[in-house]
Amino acid sequence: MKKFILLFSFIFAVSLAGQTKVGSTASPFLNIGIGPRASAMGGAFVATANDISALYWNPAGASRLESNEAMFTHLSWFADINYNWAGSMLKIGDMGVVGFSVGYLNYGDLEVTTMTEPDGTGEFFTPHDMFFSLTYAYNLTDRFSIGANFKYINQKIWNSTANGFAVDLGVLFLSDIYGLRIGAAITNFGTDMQLDGKDLFVQYDINSQIYGNNDQILAKLNTDSYPIPLTFKVGVAMDVVDIENHKVTLAVDAYHPNDNSESLNLGIEYSVFDVISLRGGYKSLYLDNSEEGLTFGVGLKYDITPTLGLVFDYAYQDFGILDYTQQFAFGIKF
Secondary structure: OHHHHHHHHHHHHHHHHOOOOOOOOOOHHHHOOOOHHHHHOOOOOOOOOOOOOHHHHOHHHHHHOOOOEEEEEEEEOOOOOEEEEEEEEEEOHHHOEEEEEEEEEEOOOEEOOOOOOOOOOOOEEOOEEEEEEEEEEEEOOOOEEEEEEEEEEEEEEOOEEEEEEEEEEEEEEEOOOOOOEEEEEEEEEEOOEEOEEHHHEEEEOOOOOOOOOOOOEEEEOOOOEEOOOOEEEEEEEEEEEEEOOEEEEEEEEEEEEOOOOOEEEEEEEEEEOOOEEEEEEEEEEOOOOOOOOEEEEEEEEEEEEOOEEEEEEEEEEEOHHHOEEEEEEEEEEO
């Protein structure tokens, strides 16, 4: 356990040393929060992480789930952009938990335009961002868990693509003090991404001052590479009320990204009979010029049998002048 904590601290130190300017990373879609439950709690979920969305927030939390789960999430983003996420996890006995998830951000159909046809050629293309992730989580002790995601990332616009690989590392500690939980995660620790493809080929005149030379030399534009949005986050959560049929959970997460300033996320969840849950939160507190803010949502659980249940969650997030976003999820426990 000590060796793992030292490794975790080392990677965090590296992340601090590699800070870049605000808004200068590739694949920012990786920072879009997954799961209406966590999103409704303002994204303060690193220390809670006790449902399948732990695959995104803190992979260590997946080892604490009591059953196998699967979930599909749809997020309505701005400008008719849609983000879909699906994940599943399977317990493998004393060996821990394995999981798989995929995210797909669709920007919609865009019309091709050129210098000679600025109003459009009649041809359309669909840019997108996506990732695939494999997860493994394990309980080192009855109170301390570790987990990791191994991700492949892809971005595509017209005929150009960028690919990358990343790792998420998470830890979770459960104390015996009123249900206090402490979690930490480093997400998107990986390679830089660089666009490449046939769209980058151009015809170029090496020396326009020379008459009669070949002014259509085939050349290729050399694009810059950009890091992916590396983030260190640590959180605490506590069940301040945990009596029969009633539970109130408070959570606070601190974020340290490489493409923005530090901020706090706050969240609360009130669960009645473990069937209906009401949630609220505030996202990106202390972050200058942020349009994010209040969040709220609701969740429903229905147990068909003792080993089979259904889950529905909804979240609303205010985005100031950008209006709002909504997220829906349907899950199954088996």
